[in-house]
Amino acid sequence: MALTGGMIFMIDLHMHSYYSDDGEYQPEELVKKCKEKGIQYMAVTDHNSVRAVGEGREAAQKEGIHFISGVEVDCTFKDRNFHVLGYGIDEQNPVFQKIEDNISVQSEEASVKMLEATRKLGFDVSESDMEKLTETMFWKNRWTGEMFAEVLLNKPEYRDHDLLLPYRPGGERSSNPYVNFYWDYYSQGKPCHVDITFPAMKEVISQIHESGGKAVLAHPGQNLRDHMELWEEIAVSGIDGVEAFSSYHTPEQALFFSHEAGEKQLFITCGSDFHGKTKPSISIRQHGYSGSWEELLKQLEGIL
Known part of the structure; x- marks a missing residue:
């Protein structure tokens, strides 16, 4: 970790609580785990749900952790499924309840x-x-x-x-x-996949912006792995940042997306995508970022 002003800043802006259908822990438990790991800035980004934000914020305040409101929304771009992270959102905005209701009904049928x-x-x-x-x-x-x-x-x-x-x-x-x-x-194109109608990426970006937040493309190395030709279009679609550092990414992928973010005037984020038992080899803080935390904090001023 890089020392900045005598302090070590540790950040993890991508994790899931049990309000995600594939998450294990309650928001308060995630906060405790972040405290144990020395995390100072955290966000709980549940799939298509903001239920964890209030609980997580309250628990984080008690532990002296900076809590950023967040969500991870499923969406599509050119008929491909992607995830967009929303940070600094107003979780009370009714659009997030509509997003949750839409996905919940379809998920039960699927x-x-x-x-x-x-x-x-x-x-x-x-x-x-x-x-x-x-x-x-x-x-x-x-x-x-x-x-x-x-x-x-x-x-x-x-x-x-x-x-x-x-x-x-x-x-x-x-x-x-x-x-x-x-x-x-079960993923797109596989034998057990079941289609769910997700909103278009541009619509999700717009909703995040309207709620006062910033939109970030989640783990692009994973979702773009066979469709890198889409990156150039997505980069100018209205997103504000890219999750360059992720447990999914190799060091080469992290370097590539960090460079691309700089070239395209996007900020970068880092997140482990911690779920618990769903991804047992992934722990909180495991995102591969090892650069200047002070520089990263400057980039993230708009959402911290």
Whole structure:
């Protein structure tokens, strides 16, 4: 970490609470984890929901942590799915309730279709299996690819199933088995994918701006990995920043997007994308940023 004025600044602006359908911890628990890690600036950016903002802010104030209001909204650009982070938003703006309601209704319907698609892979998984898994979660009737992975990987009868071997200890996809199973089977273009109608990226950017926030393209190295030709258009679409430093990015990707941000007058952010058990190899503060924290803070003045 870089020393700035005798202090070490630690920032993590991308993490998820249990208000995300793939998050594990309550906002207060995330604040405690940030305190333990020495985080001084944090944001909880749940998927299509701002429910954690008030709770997180209150808990952070008690711990002396600077809390930035945030959200991560699913959207589309040129028929591809992306995530846009909103920072410094007014979480009371009614647009965020509309975003949550829209996704929630569609997610429940999609969950049933994903269950059917999972069965077509040859797995005996039931609604009761999924309901048992979600009984302690905030969203009871919303199932994700990561949840299907957790259920299947914990069924004894599938211990040696060929499709699951890559996700077991020692397998090539075992670093984050649940989320990797999602990317391989439930993400866009994969056999268990179910379409959900997301708003256009420009619409989401506009909504974030109207709520007083700044819009940042989340983990671009992940979502643009096979479609880098879209980057130039996205960079001038109205976004304010780019999450150059992410647990998803290689050092080369982080360097590329940092350089691109400078060239295109965008600010950069850093976030671990911590979820808990969904991504067990990712911890808070794990985003790869090692530059000047003082310089990063200057860039982020508009949202801190």
